[in-house]
Amino acid sequence: MNxxxxxxxxxxxDDRLVExxxxxxxxxxxxxxxxxxxxxxxxxxxxSFTVGALAFSREVPVxxxxxxxxxxxxxxxxxxxxxxxxxxxxxxxxxGCDVYVKSIYEQxxxxxxxxxxxxxxxxxxxxxxxxxxxxxxxxxxxxxxxTPDATYVISYAGDVQWDPSDPEQEQVFRQMRAxxxxxxxxxxxxxxx
Amino acid sequence: xxxxxxxxxxxxxGFRWFLxxxxxxxxxxxSFTVGALAFSREVPVxxxxxxxxxxxxxxxxxxxxxxxxxxxxxxGESWCRVYVRSVLEKNPEWGGALFYVDRSYxxxxxxxxxxxxxxxxxxxxxxxxxxxxxxxxxxxxxxNLEDPEQEREYRQMQExxxxxxxxxxxxxxx
Numbered sequence: 069m070n071x072x073x074x075x076x077x078x079x080x081x082d083d084r085l086v087e088x089x090x091x092x093x094x095x096x097x098x099x100x101x102x103x104x105x106x107x108x109x110x111x112x113x114x115x116s117f118t119v120g121a122l123a124f125s126r127e128v129p130v131x132x133x134x135x136x137x138x139x140x141x142x143x144x145x146x147x148x149x150x151x152x153x154x155x156x157x158x159x160x161x162x163x164g165c166d167v168y169v170k171s172i173y174e175q176x177x178x179x180x181x182x183x184x185x186x187x188x189x190x191x192x193x194x195x196x197x198x199x200x201x202x203x204x205x206x207x208x209x210x211x212x213x214x215t216p217d218a219t220y221v222i223s224y225a226g227d228v229q230w231d232p233s234d235p236e237q238e239q240v241f242r243q244m245r246a247x248x249x250x251x252x253x254x255x256x257x258x259x260x261x
Numbered sequence: 262x263x264x265x266x267x268x269x270x271x272x273x274x275g276f277r278w279f280l281x282x283x284x285x286x287x288x289x290x291x292s293f294t295v296g297a298l299a300f301s302r303e304v305p306v307x308x309x310x311x312x313x314x315x316x317x318x319x320x321x322x323x324x325x326x327x328x329x330x331x332x333x334x335x336x337g338e339s340w341c342r343v344y345v346r347s348v349l350e351k352n353p354e355w356g357g358a359l360f361y362v363d364r365s366y367x368x369x370x371x372x373x374x375x376x377x378x379x380x381x382x383x384x385x386x387x388x389x390x391x392x393x394x395x396x397x398x399x400x401x402x403x404x405n406l407e408d409p410e411q412e413r414e415y416r417q418m419q420e421x422x423x424x425x426x427x428x429x430x431x432x433x434x435x
Contacts, residue, residue, distance in 0.1 A: 109285050116289040120296030186433065195371045195388060213432050214388040216372050222433060249434040255427045258386055
């Protein structure tokens with residue numbers, strides 16, 4: 069306030085000016101208060117973050133690509149790279165299924181529903197003997213897996229399963245076919261004899 | 262009275278406090294969400310497993326066995342013997358062996374064929390084109406007879422052996 073302004077105010081001091089002065093004094097003490105408020109808010113945010121993190125950090129199963137045959141207590145654990153690339157056609161009685169290359173199986177035209185990679189079926193309610201296996205194994209594209217109360221047959225297609233005019237289909241099929249040996253079998257409930 | 266008047270003049274009132282509280286709550290909710298999202302990624306569930314890569318087999322044990330068993334394997338990890346830890350620690354002379362798993366023969370067999378050929382009592386697990394897998398049990402007492410706690414622990418785990426699951430590799434290998 070310069071001299072002129074001061075001179076203008078002499079004799080004009082009213083309640084409003086007094087209250088403004090009080091308020092300004094009140095606000096001057098607000099720096100520390102604002103800092104404390106910000107610190108409290110930051111602490112509350114950090115606590116909320118921690119609570120959120122702890123609440124949702126529970127262990128959950130890693131999603132695996134699996135095919136479950138509920139009728140026989142068998143689960144196939146597929147390679148992770150097969151995610152979204154295969155199609156399962158389940159047997160009605162859930163004792164078996166066929167697994168296809170999805171992109172081939174779902175195409176239109178002459179080669180629709182081709183792309184069979186392999187089939188797994190529970191064929192017998194008892195384990196096969198070596199002699200029976202030898203008799204029942206007519207081709208090299210036949211595998212088996214026996215538990216005390218079942219024999220599963222695993223077979224591959226004997227003919228071409230992709231459109232020969234489409235090299236990309238062949239490439240996808242051959243790649244997935246080569247990865248079949250990475251499939252793992254999870255056996256549950258083997259009877260204790 | 263004067264203070265309230267000052268607040269009113271400066272525009273600080275109940276509504277302003279309400280807005281501040283709402284802003285703080287919103288920030289807390291946002292922080293909670295960020296924390297939840299940041300840590301909601303899938304992490305593998307820790308399972309009690311015994312891996313035998315030598316024969317392409319993994320045993321998935323009951324969760325309740327955590328910290329209660331000991332495993333002995335050969336160098337090639339083609340067989341394993343599982344013990345009750347409490348027995349092994351207190352009275353190793355009594356054994357504490359629960360079972361032994363291996364690929365008994367490199368050809369497929371039926372349970373009957375295995376029973377005939379096996380010199381000891383064993384449990385047929387399964388056969389693949391490449392072999393027959395079995396589980397053998399101890400034929401004598403494996404806990405200190407004077408310690409009922411050891412017997413209880415042993416018998417409980419013995420009953421739970423049937424809950425073991427088997428993950429088999431290489432069945433579809435050419």
